[in-house]
Amino acid sequence: MAGIDGPAKFPSTRWTLILSARESPAARRSAFDELLRDYWRPLYAFARRKGCDRERAEDAVQGFMVHLLERDFLSRLDPSRGRMRSYLRAAMEHYLVNLHEKERAQKRGGGALSVSLSSLSLDFELAERSLLETPFEPESAFDREWALTLMERAMKKLEAEFQSGQRRAPFEAVADFFRGGETPSYKDVAARHGMTIPQLKSLLHRARLRYRELVEQEAVDTVEEPGNGAFEVRELLGYLAR
Known part of the structure; x- marks a missing residue:
């Protein structure tokens, strides 16, 4: 990872996790699972508040994460440009704007990284209750x-x-x-x-x-x-x- 991190500026962070996904299919799958497990709730809340119903929001979260890891986002990621939070929020908004086109290309992330959301034990009932205070x-x-x-x-x-x-x-x-x-x-x-x-x-x-x-x-x-x-x-x- 030395060629990605630079001189110890980015020890094992969420940024380096994403960047490491370039290395192999196994690394992409591992990064996908970890990022989805860590950050699905903010992405899900964002999609719901953008007007997606529950099923569409679930699809959007998974499709977005697959897109992030498989498409040209990887080649353009630059940790020095700002916070992970700001990056993911802006990228998710762009993804939702183009969701219809993306869904035609990959329904429910239907590529090599397709995974059942239920396999990650994501608590969508809890997320829905949290929306009441969001x-x-x-x-x-x-x-x-x-x-x-x-x-x-x-x-x-x-x-x-x-x-x-x-x-x-x-x-x-x-x-x-x-x-x-x-x-x-x-x-x-x-x-x-x-x-x-x-x-x-x-x-x-x-x-x-x-x-x-x-x-x-x-x-x-x-x-x-x-x-x-x-x-x-x-x-x-x-x-x-x-």
Whole structure:
């Protein structure tokens, strides 16, 4: 990958994942699955807010990702031109404008990379429920789902650190404090896990700091310069506050 990344500017990021899809059919399939699993929800919300019904939106998401990986998008991708989020949103909008023509060429991504969406365990029922809280403007809907996806990926990594023993505490002791809704009782949670309240608060403080680090790492993974990660996080959190 040295010829693609340059001098360590882009360590294993979503950009390099896409660029690596040029290397072999197996790499294209792997990249397709991972990108679809990571970013289908923002793309799906965008398509739905653009007026697609559910089935057409599902088709559009898969067709777009196949198009991204198989067509001349690959030869023109340039990470230095901007954020992954902006690129995918603009590319999806262009794809939808030309959807009728694309569907004639590849119905449901009907090339070598055709794959059943159900095989990736994509929760379209959850995506539909999320639309109830999603702005009606397609761009805002995309950005909100992108922010939620980024935060969910960071939370899964935090949970994995607890489950692996890297963090010596039960993840259940902090999980409820990261969920929306009513804040749990410090006294009840501490007692349930054999901790004092100060110990629980210290654990939560460390977990929140680590979570913010992981969120920023997820953002850095999709921007053109690592230093732009914090700005990307602030902007994305703004979309959730609307």
